[in-house]
Amino acid sequence: xxxxxxxxxxxxxxxxxxxxxxxxxxxxxxxxxxxxxxxxxxxxxxxxxxxxxxxxxxxxxxxxxxxxxxxxxxxxxxxxxxxxxxxxxxxxxxxxxxxxxxxxxxxxxxxxxxxxxxxxxxxxxxxxxxxxxxxxxxxxxxxxxxxxxxxxxxxxxxxxxxxxxxxxxx
Amino acid sequence: xxxxxxxxxxxxxxxxxxxxxxxxxxxxxxxxxxxxxxxxxxxxxxxxxxxxxxxxxxxxxxxxxxxxxxxxxxxxxxxxxxxxxxxxxxxxxxxxxxxxxxxxxx
Amino acid sequence: xxxxxxxxxxxxxxxxxxxxxxxxxxxxxxxxxxxxxxxxxxxxxxxxxxxxxxxxxxxxxxxxxxxxxxxxxxxxxxxxxxxxxxxxxxxxxxxxxxxxxxxxxxxxxxxxxxxxxxxxxxxxxxxxxxxxxxxxxxxxxxxxxxxxxxxxxxxxxxxxxxxxxxxxxxxxxxxxxxxxxxxxxxxxxxxxxxxxxxxxxxxxxxxxxxxxxxxxxxxxxxxxxxxxxxxxxxxxxxxxxxxxxxxxxxxxxxxxxxxxxxxxxxxxxxxxxxxxxxxxxxxxxxxxxxxxxxxxxxxxxxxxxxxxxxxxxxxxxxxxxxxxxxxxxxxxxxxxxxxxxxxxxxxxxxxxxxxxxxxxxxxxxxxxxxxxxxxxxxxxxxxxxxxxxxxxxxxxxxxxxxxxxxxxxxxxxxxxxxxxxxxxxxxxxxxxxxxxxxxxxxxxxxxxxxxxxxxxxxxxxxxxxxxx
Numbered sequence: 016x017x018x019x020x021x022x023x024x025x026x027x028x029x030x031x032x033x034x035x036x037x038x039x040x041x042x043x044x045x046x047x048x049x050x051x052x053x054x055x056x057x058x059x060x061x062x063x064x065x066x067x068x069x070x071x072x073x074x075x076x077x078x079x080x081x082x083x084x085x086x087x088x089x090x091x092x093x094x095x096x097x098x099x100x101x102x103x104x105x106x107x108x109x110x111x112x113x114x115x116x117x118x119x120x121x122x123x124x125x126x127x128x129x130x131x132x133x134x135x136x137x138x139x140x141x142x143x144x145x146x147x148x149x150x151x152x153x154x155x156x157x158x159x160x161x162x163x164x165x166x167x168x169x170x171x172x173x174x175x176x177x178x179x180x181x182x183x184x185x
Numbered sequence: 186x187x188x189x190x191x192x193x194x195x196x197x198x199x200x201x202x203x204x205x206x207x208x209x210x211x212x213x214x215x216x217x218x219x220x221x222x223x224x225x226x227x228x229x230x231x232x233x234x235x236x237x238x239x240x241x242x243x244x245x246x247x248x249x250x251x252x253x254x255x256x257x258x259x260x261x262x263x264x265x266x267x268x269x270x271x272x273x274x275x276x277x278x279x280x281x282x283x284x285x286x287x288x289x290x291x
Numbered sequence: 292x293x294x295x296x297x298x299x300x301x302x303x304x305x306x307x308x309x310x311x312x313x314x315x316x317x318x319x320x321x322x323x324x325x326x327x328x329x330x331x332x333x334x335x336x337x338x339x340x341x342x343x344x345x346x347x348x349x350x351x352x353x354x355x356x357x358x359x360x361x362x363x364x365x366x367x368x369x370x371x372x373x374x375x376x377x378x379x380x381x382x383x384x385x386x387x388x389x390x391x392x393x394x395x396x397x398x399x400x401x402x403x404x405x406x407x408x409x410x411x412x413x414x415x416x417x418x419x420x421x422x423x424x425x426x427x428x429x430x431x432x433x434x435x436x437x438x439x440x441x442x443x444x445x446x447x448x449x450x451x452x453x454x455x456x457x458x459x460x461x462x463x464x465x466x467x468x469x470x471x472x473x474x475x476x477x478x479x480x481x482x483x484x485x486x487x488x489x490x491x492x493x494x495x496x497x498x499x500x501x502x503x504x505x506x507x508x509x510x511x512x513x514x515x516x517x518x519x520x521x522x523x524x525x526x527x528x529x530x531x532x533x534x535x536x537x538x539x540x541x542x543x544x545x546x547x548x549x550x551x552x553x554x555x556x557x558x559x560x561x562x563x564x565x566x567x568x569x570x571x572x573x574x575x576x577x578x579x580x581x582x583x584x585x586x587x588x589x590x591x592x593x594x595x596x597x598x599x600x601x602x603x604x605x606x607x608x609x610x611x612x613x614x615x616x617x618x619x620x621x622x623x624x625x626x627x628x629x630x631x632x633x634x635x636x637x638x639x640x641x642x643x644x645x646x647x648x649x650x651x652x653x654x655x656x657x658x659x660x661x662x663x664x665x666x667x668x669x670x671x672x673x674x675x676x677x678x679x680x681x682x683x684x685x686x687x688x689x690x691x692x693x694x695x696x697x698x699x700x701x702x703x704x705x706x707x708x709x710x711x712x713x714x715x716x717x718x719x720x721x722x723x724x725x726x727x728x729x730x731x732x733x734x735x736x737x738x739x740x741x742x743x744x745x746x747x748x749x750x751x752x753x754x755x756x757x758x759x
Contacts, residue, residue: 037211091275162415170262177269239463
């Protein structure tokens with residue numbers, strides 16, 4: 016049961032941090048809290064037996080993405096605090112969001128009462144002798160490697176197109 | 186699957202839609218376009234958790250690790266494109282508020 | 292062998308960018324154009340034609356009838372888009388170079404998408420196509436195109452997250468992401484509430500990407516505000532591939548179940564009606580074409596909803612026809628835009644005397660959309676209505692016929708306003724569109740007319756290909 020309490024605590028941290036990240040008042044705090052969310056998610060990934068994904072998530076999301084956000088926020092001048100006060104969201108949308116959260120929580124509590132174990136779809140005959148190391152996995156999925164090469168090239172082109180000042184710009 | 190892992194599974198299945206709702210709330214109700222991208226990122230974290238859950242509970246965590254890594258790489262590229270768009274929008278419109286970026290109807 | 296169509300654009304892009312020799316924009320545009328022509332003729336080689344429709348769920352990288360139609364359509368539309376790019380005058384040389392490279396990457400992504408038989412790889416290639424689309428829409432960095440690209444990015448990312456969550460749940464239940472294994476899992480767990488929720492999420496995500504009601508909000512902005520070659524490319528093939536082609540693959544996995552059929556029928560009918568009504572009082576030419584796209588995509592989803600093999604076949608045929616004539620209409624819109632520098636319908640009148648090629652091909656494209664015999668649109672709409680009627684969904688067939696009347700209405704209004712009537716004063720000196728745009732529109736128009744006239748032959752050919 017120790018395991019369960021640690022999971023509950025970490026998930027609670029993730030949810031609280033993400034709530035603070037979106038209900039920010041200054042947006043730089045939102046970006047830093049997003050880095051915090053990534054950090055906690057990475058710890059959970061480590062506990063769910065996915066160590067390499069946890070390392071990747073930690074280095075990329077909690078590092079690179081936070082840096083990208085902060086540089087974007089710094090380059091574009093964020094509005095001052097008085098202007099931010101004018102941009103308050105309307106009551107209608109808050110009510111709709113609150114109702115949907117209550118709905119989802121209600122559905123979840125209903126699900127929690129379900130005691131039937133066959134309710135969860137899991138493969139019955141899990142073959143344990145399938146793969147042991149991660150290297151043998153990539154022998155199976157060549158297509159994804161080509162896909163990743165293509166998307167990295169797209170990223171390079173995006174940087175070239177969007178970030179360079181053209182000669183015919185004002 | 187014994188009862189304890191069942192409770193764990195239900196916990197994860199409960200938290201992931203909550204993260205979706207938080208992200209979606211942020212996208213729908215904010216006036217700042219950088220906050221919209223933060224909302225998208227939070228939704229992606231929710232899906233990452235869901236992938237890890239599905240790997241753990243079907244006892245094949247290696248394959249889902251690959252999925253998560255591919256997903257993170259794709260997400261970084263999309264975020265770079267979004268960042269480029271935001272910088273150009275801020276230059277052209279001189280503001281980061283969606284009240285002012287309403288040039289197109291609908 | 293099939294992998295060549297994905298690897299060759301990748302190698303071309305890499306070669307164009309190593310600065311061993313100064314690859315200017317003409318080299319890039321020619322390389323992209325030559326590759327699309329190569330693909331157009333390569334799909335007729337015997338290796339491609341030897342597979343059959345019945346293998347809808349085969350392993351790894353294979354090509355069957357549906358993939359063949361998609362490959363052919365991709366090559367035609369890319370070629371038309373590159374012709375428009377070649378003749379475009381508002382984009383600088385550096386931007387044309389980037390554009391050609393991005394079109395090559397996007398074609399590689401789409402070619403890969405129609406080959407894979409694995410739901411996670413579908414996600415990867417859909418993201419490649421989407422990422423290139425975001426950059427292509429925002430390429431000329433005007434205010435409107437940046438905003439449209441940003442809206443498309445947000446909605447498409449939400450759709451991706453929904454798709455991914457469904458993929459995670461399906462993977463947990465099936466133990467693997469290949470189509471065959473997921474289909475087996477559906478037979479066992481088809482009525483599990485969690486699996487049903489995952490299916491709904493997946494279909495909703497694909498509806499957002501394909502622009503079906505009620506998630507069509509981004510479509511008019513993205514089509515209207517994008518630069519001209521991008522509009523041709525986007526409207527012709529990107530929405531169809533990522534939305535509709537993936538729907539038909541998923542449909543095969545879900546085993547043509549009844550509730551999925553009802554969803555397709557209802558949302559398809561809504562799309563048809565809303566698109567038709569939305570197009571009637573639009574002032575911008577491109578936005579009107581975007582609403583018409585929503586309507587026609589609704590027809591394709593209706594065809595899939597009928598649940599029979601004939602419905603699937605009619606849907607694929609209408610996809611091909613719609614891609615061709617919608618691309619033709621967008622090519623003409625870009626011709627008008629490049630000569631008149633405007634897209635507002637109120638400012639255009641009586642262009643048929645000055646631009647004969649554009650107006651003739653537009654008339655043929657409008658007639659094909661409305662479903663007038665003997666053009667291609669008539670045959671595919673007829674097949675859709677027959678498929679709906681004989682599978683028992685008679686009320687939807689009636690809806691399709693009535694919406695066809697609406698389509699004829701708004702296109703006649705459009706035709707009269709733009710091309711007939713009295714020519715305005717300031718337009719006396721405009722000339723016909725540049726040669727490349729004329730060539731592209733004549734080429735697409737020829738395909739529409741030939742498909743319509745020689746339809747029985749094409750039916751035989753498709754029958755051989757699909758072996759029914």
